[in-house]
Amino acid sequence: MEGGGNCTGRRLGRGEVHRHQEGGCLGLRVGEDLVGGSGGLSPISMGKSSTSWKENDLLKASSRKLIFAANTYSVSTMATDEENVGNVKRKLGKLFEQSLRTVASDVPDVEPSIVPCTAKFGDYQCNNAMRLFSQIKGKGTEFNNPNAVGQAIMKNLPQSEIIESSSVAGPGFVNVVISKNWISKTIQAMLINGIEKWAPRLAVKRAVVDFSSPNIAKEMHVGHLRSTIIGDALARMFEFSNVDVLRRNHVGDWGTQFGMLIEYLFENYPNWEDVGETAIGDLQAFYKASKQRFDSDAAFKERAQQAVVRLQGGESKYRKAWSQICEISRKEFDRVYQRLGVQLEEKGESFYNPHIPGVIKALTDLGLVEESKGARVIFVEKVNIPLIVVKSDGGYNYASTDLTALWYRLNEEKAEWIIYVTDVGQQQHFEMVFKAAKRAGWLPASENAYPKASHVGFGLVLGEDGKRFRTRSTEVVRLVDLLDEAKARSKAALIERGKAEQWTEQELEQTAEAVGYGAVKYADLKNNRLTNYTFDFDQMLNDKGNTAVYLLYAHARICSIIRKSGKDIEELKKTGTVVLDHEGERELGLHLLQFSEVVEEACNNLLPNVVCEYLYNLSEIFTKKFYSNCQVVGSKEETSRLLLCEATAIVMRKCFYLLGIVPVYKI
Template sequence: AKEEQNVGNVKQQLAKLFESALNATVPNEPDIEPLVAACTAKFGDYQCNNAMGLWSKIKGKQNEFKGPPAVGQAIMRNLPQSEMVESCSVAGPGFVNVVLSKNWIAKSLQKMLIDGIDTWAPRLAIKRAVVDFSSPNIAKEMHVGHLRSTIIGDTLARMLEFSHVEVLRRNHVGDWGTQFGMLIEFLYEKFPNWEDVTETAVGDLQAFYKASKQRFDSDPEFKEKAQKAVVQLQGGEEKYRRAWAQICEISRNEFNRVYQCLGVHLEEKGESFYNPYIPEVLKELTSKNLVEDSQGARVIFIEGFNIPLIVVKSDGGFNYASTDLAALWYRLNEEKAEWIIYVTDVGQQQHFDMVFRAAKRAGWLQAEGNTYPKASHVGFGLVLGEDGKRFRTRNTEVVRLVDLLDEAKSRSKTALIDRGKDIEWSEEELEQTAEAVGYGAVKYADLKNNRLTNYTFNFDQMLNDKGNTAVYLLYAHARICSIIRKSGKDVEELKNTGAIVLDHADERALGLHLLQFSEIVEEACTNLLPNVLCEYLYNLSENFTRFYSNCQVVGSAEETSRLLLCEATATVMRKCFHLLGIIPVYKI
């Protein structure tokens, strides 16, 4: 048999059909892009919305139509025969509604079960992307904002990776800057044998930072030493480089504990990495007439902003912006990334807007729209406490992220023991499940909101087993798996010997929703909105619940088909979990 080509998701396949329908309808208007969208109308599953726009294009010219509805009728008539389509109708001002064939939906599901869910992965137009996320600052606080960046960035990276994009996961840590002079001198002072000093001796690096800052502000002699130390460090002086590396290493260990809990992989390329590239990059920007003098500093003026982007400070030093310009240059030219994605709080939006605008003026990035190479800032809102203010724990000023994650885990452990009185847990199983549920809950609570809105951090809410939470979804998935297990049937065998039939309305609705997975991931990925995938997942579980309450599975005449539908649901749910960085559990 002829190998079937990768034909894309439902929307793309329909768009192909409509493309030829449009060509046949108005042969003199080539290159009209078919506008096809899923819809909730009672007349169809998808809709083609070209008629009105097309009408306004042709109404002045000679044509055979009397108005948009007639154009719609013609598009419908010209739609090529396809096993995808059950029926069509035209509504209102020319909308062409399509009802998909339930046999085709069933066949597509079955094919996925046999060939694997990866055959449903979107195909994006790029090969390589950088996702710059997490990116805490050495010796300073790794705060809930960095947690959000870590969670959102990881999901975006996972979605891109699933979509066949090679992702360079970059941790742009703040490991460079004038504060290091002070930190280094303080290290020398506090620990004469500093080279052997470990994390435990230094203790809390944030406290260390505070103490050194205090010393810096109160003792002019120390201050002078610290300022000299910066110069030594930047000059590459061995003893200073080593002390700097030591401090970074201590911070790194702290960060890694968080990444380990969350199962997040990142490659550190901190600000210091790009430092050597800055002079060359500024030279290029200067030769392109972008950089000017202003009050002793070197700046780039950008239209529409009332402050310029400072790229060399008046003391001659480089800054956050010069580093980001060098990093962007490096990612485009050395790493050959086509899409550079930055995940930080919305407070940094202006910074990135200005950096991107400068890069466009330099001709590094495409000036407009959806063409590559492209840079995107993925901003997110604040994490709030129950009091509606910035999130803090009760007694301390700052929130240690590891403590936060620990608490999620221990709370979920307690809940697991409470709820599953009849479950036999081995200690290891319980630990693993508590981690999967607890950390999963933290991630999902963050991801389910539109990232731009502030979200309220609330353990009780996120660990609730009802409502739109990870706990609820993990339970739903585990239950589906247990339905399949308890049937005593071998689903692997059924995949090849049985067939899916979608006769009941709730079976069909579930099947259609499953089939839309691919276009949803693509949307979440291209619009950089993880909440779109969360919403899909939650709706999937609702569709399943409706199906399961109205269609008997085990022991029914339709058992085989319905077990396969259960299996398809579990498969898609697991892929959603995977993309959201949540680990599914089976015993719960």
């Protein structure tokens, strides 16, 4: 068995589905390597950090009631209005906040509840009146029903260029219509100053996003797809929102399987140092062969177990072999990351391993670690099984590493939000780790305070048979093969449409990659991450419906409209004016302005599908409400409408970027 603790399942990658038995290790796969990592980290000798290990600092920090007391603040802490230039909901919230303070001065901490309207009463709606009436009813108030409260809220709204008109409906719902002149002015400012001015401002300055995290010596397969794609999208959204994001690839590079791999390498390739990568060849085949030998040969198994001890003891020969295996794996991983356009910094099990003893000691000194059946464990609230932090044989496991990584990210890297992107099966493990951290005072008890840690779970990728996606030979699908097939199918479709004769080979290749890889990503991201979804090439490469192909083609058509006009769009940005007299123009303009609040919602709720839904709706509004009803080229409103086309293309491109999709400009 390869997993730590009493886990009965195989060692798992963080993108893989988790199995465990009650009372044993939760089967979490974590890890990363120090040697030759992309972050420029230097090798470590086992038991001693490459940086000075300040155990006393750890003990002092861990014994405090709340390490980050000075940094803890409510989720409602928001940036200034000036910073949220394009965020309509934020601006309305500030206006309604002033009104609510006047109407209900005796009610503390009234937060404006602002939502987009679904009916035709307006563009946005304030929903505070009913709850506010229930709070002030019977206290000598002048209001005798919620509608009267709503009327007062509306009447006390400050004058603003944002609001064109307001009204009250039903039990006090305050509806507002956004000024089309303000919409026009805001879009023009974005065209001149850039869409970065519309970036939301979140309540955190630094976040860790832990995603992908495959196992060294195993190839990445479809099981890692969701973690990699979802994690990259979240990182991009946070980065766009001016958060310093530490993209962490917590690869599994320090498990017991390395003894097996190293011993097999020594046995079959006595001159392994000279032949290097050639000796290992196909990494997956090498792993399977060594595992088969480990399971069937007791003498080999014993030698492999001794090899682990020697590796952990820092013997140079074993460390060098380990380093070589890690480097070969890293090259294989990079083949996937290059195709997906994903950037990660490796920091995994071997990096955190030297810090584990100090963390366990600190937790023990706090009285959190108890003896249980020979193991050392932490009990957490509302969970029947304990979190095993030291196995009965004295070894460490996934919980040991994850607790240490969490401590390091909070104390050394000063992260305010640590986000773990793994399958839903690992949710209980992370909840236990987070609860243990709260008991230790590392994290605040409140869910609405920072620093905080969140598990971003996701469902399975299914085949057409409704079962986990596999090849016909029942093998898991290699991720490189899947992506290459997506590109090949995309290229074949382009050739069938006659693009091979119209484009250069480079244009054909680049477009096939953008469409093929984008189709795979969007098919995943458009779903709520908690649900399973069926992997279907035909559906995801369809150029109709809610697919990346449809959206990329829609963007290319908008670019074509601008090109065919023959106008210099950059010059029009400086001299032209956006006018929203037609209902289709206004609806498009308002939807463009909702971009900032959509990205903010996606970040706060860790849901990339929110951006996908917005992007699809934007394309539909442009096509069916604006372009179908508003002639662009040759019309008297040509300049304004070309600017609306350009604004739409800019927002679409930013959505593509946030989702990790490369736009195409002609099709």
